[in-house]
Amino acid sequence: MATKEIAGITVNVTEDGYLTDPSQWTREIAQAIAAEEGIALSDAHWKVIDFLKKDFASTGALASIRRINKTGGIPTKDFYTLFPDGPLKKAARIAGLPRPASCV
């Protein structure tokens, strides 16, 4: 396991940059990771991140794109626009959650 300094805080990360301890996550860290991905977080982005975190806390798993749509109320098209080129991976990394582990 590696550590990395993000937004002035040293956090534990996987090889591909996902936080391994959700308790180390802060909103500043999210902004810094988003910046690495070339994304400036807007309210619409935060709605996705907040849903992913809340859902992860209650289910123990990263929500699928279908669940983000049906339960989170974020249309799939908007989700792809907000986090271009690999939306679930990027959103999960920004939210300090594990890398997507499902095929859909």
Add this chain to the structure above:
Amino acid sequence: MADEKIKKVSIVCSKGSLEGIYPALIMANGARMEGIEVNLFFTFFGMDAITKKKVKKIKVATVGNPAMGIPTLIGALPGMSAFATRMMQKKMDALDIPPIDEFIEMIGAAGGKLYACKATVDMFGLSKEDFVDEVESILTVGDFYALSAGGQIIFT
């Protein structure tokens, strides 16, 4: 991992059974999830997946499918295919794999491009109106190759 990332795939969906269609849709959706450009080309019975009247009636093949483990004569009994289809759909729903019509919508929303095959359209006497809204157009095989230039082609 390979040095160079795949940037574009064109997937041909040629089979009309549930187990024939899903692999193409899962691969197409999975490609979009990785930021890969996707063209989905539906041909022969695979076209049922984008045909309004057929998409909700797609079934698992319980006959001529040795992997099912059901003897052919049993698989041919009335209701067997519907039963196997229901079982499979239930399992897929639990894994958040959507039904085919919703999956097609999802791939469209994800930016995947869907096309119908001209030869099959002519053979079945169909037109653009018979297809779900996500379908961009009807293509000849030549158009399909032109569209696939610079990417990988996957046949299912």
